Amino acid sequence: MSGQIHDLAIIGGGITGCSIARDAAGRGLSVFLCDQADLAGAGSSASMKLVDGGLHHVDQLALGSLREGLKEREVLLRSAPHLVRPLRLLLPYRNRTVHKTMLRAAMFAYDHLAGRRTFPPTRMLDRSDGAIGEVLRDEFAGAAEYSDCRVDDARLVVANAMDARGRGASINPRLRCVIAERDGRAWRLSLGASDSDRRFVVRARSLVNATGPWTVDVLNHVIDASRSVRVRLVKSTHVVVRRLFGHDRAYALRATDRRIVFVIPHGDHTLIGTADEDFHGDPGSVEADNVEIAYLLSTVGAYFRQPVLEDQIAWSWAGVRAIRDDGSAKPRPSDGDGIIEEDGGEGRAPLISAYGGRITTSRRLAERVVDQIGKTLPVGKAWTSQATLPGGGFEVDGMTSLAGALKAAYPFVDDPWARRLIGSYGTRAQSILSGARSPGDLGRTFGADLTEAEARYLVREEWARTAEDILWRRSKLGAHFSAAEAAALEDWLAEQGLGALSATIAGAR
Numbered sequence: 001m002s003g004q005i006h007d008l009a010i011i012g013g014g015i016t017g018c019s020i021a022r023d024a025a026g027r028g029l030s031v032f033l034c035d036q037a038d039l040a041g042a043g044s045s046a047s048m049k050l051v052d053g054g055l056h057h058v059d060q061l062a063l064g065s066l067r068e069g070l071k072e073r074e075v076l077l078r079s080a081p082h083l084v085r086p087l088r089l090l091l092p093y094r095n096r097t098v099h100k101t102m103l104r105a106a107m108f109a110y111d112h113l114a115g116r117r118t119f120p121p122t123r124m125l126d127r128s129d130g131a132i133g134e135v136l137r138d139e140f141a142g143a144a145e146y147s148d149c150r151v152d153d154a155r156l157v158v159a160n161a162m163d164a165r166g167r168g169a170s171i172n173p174r175l176r177c178v179i180a181e182r183d184g185r186a187w188r189l190s191l192g193a194s195d196s197d198r199r200f201v202v203r204a205r206s207l208v209n210a211t212g213p214w215t216v217d218v219l220n221h222v223i224d225a226s227r228s229v230r231v232r233l234v235k236s237t238h239v240v241v242r243r244l245f246g247h248d249r250a251y252a253l254r255a256t257d258r259r260i261v262f263v264i265p266h267g268d269h270t271l272i273g274t275a276d277e278d279f280h281g282d283p284g285s286v287e288a289d290n291v292e293i294a295y296l297l298s299t300v301g302a303y304f305r306q307p308v309l310e311d312q313i314a315w316s317w318a319g320v321r322a323i324r325d326d327g328s329a330k331p332r333p334s335d336g337d338g339i340i341e342e343d344g345g346e347g348r349a350p351l352i353s354a355y356g357g358r359i360t361t362s363r364r365l366a367e368r369v370v371d372q373i374g375k376t377l378p379v380g381k382a383w384t385s386q387a388t389l390p391g392g393g394f395e396v397d398g399m400t401s402l403a404g405a406l407k408a409a410y411p412f413v414d415d416p417w418a419r420r421l422i423g424s425y426g427t428r429a430q431s432i433l434s435g436a437r438s439p440g441d442l443g444r445t446f447g448a449d450l451t452e453a454e455a456r457y458l459v460r461e462e463w464a465r466t467a468e469d470i471l472w473r474r475s476k477l478g479a480h481f482s483a484a485e486a487a488a489l490e491d492w493l494a495e496q497g498l499g500a501l502s503a504t505i506a507g508a509r
Contacts, residue, residue, distance in 0.1 A: 005203040006032045006170075007377055009189055011177045011218060012210030013037075014044035015153070016338070016354050018160035018171075019366035020208055025167035026387070027370055027380035032202050033161075033169060034191060036176040038469050040157035042283065043212050044359075045473050046319025048238060048262055048273045051076050051084050051149040051360045053110060055091070055252065056260060065337055067113045072361050073149055074118050075385050079363075080159060080392040082399065082426035083152045086119060087264070088145055089250045090131055092303060095141035100124075107144045118396065119147035135245050137305055145249070150264065153359055154473035155424060158462050159389040166390070173463050175200070180207060181224045187349050195465075206373055209353040213283035213320040219353065229341045229353055232325035233283065237292035238273030240266055241312040244304065253303050261299045267479070269314055272296050283320040292318075314479065322355045338365030340372060350376050391426025399423065406430065412439050417449045424475060432457045446492070447485035448477045455489070459496075466490065 008024050010017045013035030021033045035041070053070035077084045091107075093099045107122035126142040127133040136143075161171045174194040181188050187207045191200040211218045213233050219225045243265070250264040264271045275292035293316065301307045324339050338357030344350035352372060357365040367382050394402055403418040410433050413421075421429035432454050436442050443452025450470070458464035458474045467490040471478035478486070 005186055005205060006030045007204065008032070008206050008208065008373060009180075009187060009202060009204035010034070010208045010210055011180070011189075011222070012208075012212065012214075013039040013157070013161065013171070013173050014042060014210065014212055015040070015157050015160070015359055015362045016212065016357055016365060017208070017210035018157050018164060019362045020210060020354065020369050021164035021169045021171065022160045022167070023363075023366040023370045023382075023384050024373065024379070025164045025169040026383050027374075029370075029373070029377065029379060031164065031169035032172070032189075032204060033164070034172045034175040034177055034189075034202075036194060037174060038465070038473065039161055039171075039173050039463055040154040040473055041173075043319040043321050044157050045154035046236070046238070046317050047151075047153045047359055048236070049150055049153055049264065049266070049271065050087075050262065051151045053113075053148060054360070055106075055110065055146075055148075063109070063113065066109070068337055068364065069360050070110070070113055072364055075363060076151070076156075076360070077118065077149055077396055079384075079387060080156060080389040080426070081394060081396045082391055082423055083156050083159060083389070084149045085151075085399075086396075087148055087150045087250055088120075088248075089148060089252050089262075090125070090143040090145050091252045091254075092132070092136055092140045092143040094139055100142070103144050107146055110146055122146040131245070131247050131249055135305060136303055140303065150250075151359060152424070152476065156359065156389075158474065159391065162390045162462065163387075171463070174465065177218075177222055179222055179224075182349050185347065185349050187351075204349075205377060206350045207352070208369060208373075209351065210355070212355060213279075213322045215322050215353055215355045223351065225343050225351060226345075227343060229355075230325040231322040231355065233279040233320050234276050234323055235279035235286055235292075235318055235320050236274040236276050237288040237296065237316065237318045238271060239288065239293055239296055239316040240269045240271050240314045241308055242269060242314060244270045244300075244306070244308065251303070253299055255295075255299045256302075261296060263300060267476075269479070272300060272308070279320050286318045286320050288316040288318045321358075324356055337361045338368070340365075340369060342372065344376075391428040393427050402427070402429075406433070409433075410436060412437075420449065420475075444492070446489045447482065448480040450475055450477050450481075450489075452492075455492070459493070465493070467493065 007029040008031050010021055010033040017033055021031050025031045051073050053073050054066050093103050111121050123145050125145055132143050165171050176192050176194055178190045178192050187204045189202045209218055216228055216231055219228045248265055253261045255261055275295045297308045339355055341353040354369050363384055399422055403422045406418045407413050445451050458470050464470045464474050467486045471481055
């Protein structure tokens with residue numbers, strides 16, 4: 001590949017980096033993306049699993065940010081209805097007339113700023129609703145029920161990467177950028193494979209730093225930048241407990257410090273989060289701690305009839321995100337829409353650092369970044385607001401019929417299996433089962449309903465290399481696997497030679 005030069009190189013394979021790669025490739029740019037680990041291997045798979053309009057923006061009167069979040073919520077739902085699904089949430093209120101009146105006003109704004117009516121409107125519920133009377137303490141008179149969406153965060157990242165690759169982008173997880181230097185009007189990236197001593201060089205006309213909590217570290221130690229940026233790292237903690245209620249709605253609970261803690265059905269469990277606090281340390285080794293866990297459990301306990309105890313926790317996780325550090329105690333409302341910092345100038349190869357966004361507004365942040373690149377390189381028109389992601393080419397309410405069609409085509413697939421496959425792969429689920437007439441045709445079953453055919457698909461099409469990639473980020477079956485089953489899957493990957501990086505990195509030399 002000697003002599004090839006890309007229009008754009010991206011460091012970082014989270015939701016921001018992969019969304020930028022997709023947008024840019026679709027606008028005619030040649031794109032190279034690398035990440036030191038797996039796609040969505042850090043903060044993008046450690047989220048609250050929500051695509052939300054941003055209810056907290058109502059309190060801050062940040063109506064512009066609220067409007068953008070509500071708009072993007074619908075765009076993502078239409079683009080990936082298998083990964084982004086409507087969710088009804090309950091925001092409880094005590095028996096206070098003023099509180100109820102203010103809540104009605106906030107919900108009115110939430111409904112009307114959303115514009116389109118894809119979602120059902122907000123409604124006010126009293127204690128006759130079982131989700132209130134049977135679950136919440138007596139002091140809560142009712143709740144506002146409103147809509148947002150749940151999301152499979154890691155799979156959304158992979159879907160963006162797949163679409164980018166389909167449009168010509170070179171997507172390279174487990175390829176670390178060691179140094180990026182300006183070489184005239186271009187960038188020269190020196191890269192190292194994480195699983196071997198192989199080295200590569202890539203050249204690009206522009207560079208995007210989309211490394212999230214590593215933004216400053218990469219600017220200071222990897223990229224030849226003229227200046228750094230000031231960021232603040234925030235750690236978000238989540239816990240998963242055994243199922244707390246039988247219905248399929250979620251709760252948005254306002255804590256004593258005014259932050260909102262969400263309680264969401266999560267398969268056979270319940271997800272609780274988030275507890276946010278400033279973070280100082282290595283984002284790669286972040287863990288939930290007892291203080292944050294206690295905060296979450298005590299907040300739920302202040303609302304629910306039955307307390308949630310520490311021994312109910314099945315597992316927990318924490319993620320770190322970067323936000324603007326302007327010296328204020330609270331981030332600006334607009335910072336959740338993402339921050340773009342440019343380092344360039346006349347005759348110098350442009351550099352953009354993009355950070356601080358969230359899953360909900362990731363598509364729009366990517367669009368803004370590519371618009372910025374368009375000031376120095378010719379780019380096509382913005383396009384992602386009307387496009388579907390891989391597997392998402394069906395109606396928002398079409399998952400049930402799609403699962404039914406899958407069962408009809410493959411009678412040995414039962415309903416839970418079909419729903420999981422459609423919920424993960426959408427219209428692409430059939431490519432995993434293609435040609436099979438019985439479960440045996442799919443090869444070995446490693447555990448739960450994960451077959452050899454699905455594992456091969458994930459390695460071939462979705463860059464999976466380890467059991468962790470497959471179980472916790474791609475299939476979400478990790479909680480259903482024993483340690484022995486996970487180890488057997490890892491052994492199988494090694495036996496197949498599937499854990500090694502491809503001998504040739506597309507776009508590198």
